[in-house]
Amino acid sequence: MLVLEKNSITEELEALVKEHGSERSALMPILQAVQRKHRYVPDFAQQEIARLLDIHPVEVYSVISFYSFLHSEPQGRNIVRLCRTIVCDMAGKEEVEKAIKRELKISKAGETTKDKKITLEHTNCLGMCDQGPAMMVNDKIYTKLTPEKAVEIIKDIK
Numbered sequence: 001m002l003v004l005e006k007n008s009i010t011e012e013l014e015a016l017v018k019e020h021g022s023e024r025s026a027l028m029p030i031l032q033a034v035q036r037k038h039r040y041v042p043d044f045a046q047q048e049i050a051r052l053l054d055i056h057p058v059e060v061y062s063v064i065s066f067y068s069f070l071h072s073e074p075q076g077r078n079i080v081r082l083c084r085t086i087v088c089d090m091a092g093k094e095e096v097e098k099a100i101k102r103e104l105k106i107s108k109a110g111e112t113t114k115d116k117k118i119t120l121e122h123t124n125c126l127g128m129c130d131q132g133p134a135m136m137v138n139d140k141i142y143t144k145l146t147p148e149k150a151v152e153i154i155k156d157i158k
């Protein structure tokens with residue numbers, strides 16, 4: 001990361017601390033703001049947040065690791081979240097996932113395509129258990145997936 005980028009991240013974080021305060025409770029809104037803007041929370045930003053809030057960097061990292069909507073690695077412009085909960089699993093989620101991974105040329109959930117267009121993730125129940133397998137592409141939910149239907153949806157966002 002260039003020095004200039006680091007300076008601008010520090011400035012951005014200082015502005016967020018002004019807005020949300022420097023208490024521990026400001027951690028989540030600050031992380032969400034950084035995630036929204038950059039689509040992930042870079043290492044340097046994690047260190048700076050820890051410094052500005054006077055907490056250990058491990059604490060920042062643990063919060064990022066705990067919440068599936070926060071990421072420490074760059075994400076694709078489109079996020080495909082495939083339900084991994086038991087009902088969708090039993091309804092054929094595994095075959096759907098294999099087809100998606102083949103189409104995206106990635107080997108596991110959590111990876112992003114080389115062109116940074118699409119990230120595949122697992123998610124817990126999307127509340128559509130009676131219509132599984134289900135997945136969410138950005139904000140839109142798709143149900144009753146088959147491998148073929150999932151590939152068509154992926155092709156549309158490619």
Ligand code: FES
Pocket residue numbers: 083084085086087088089124125126127128129130132133134
């Ligand atoms: S188990 Fe997949 S939507 Fe509920």
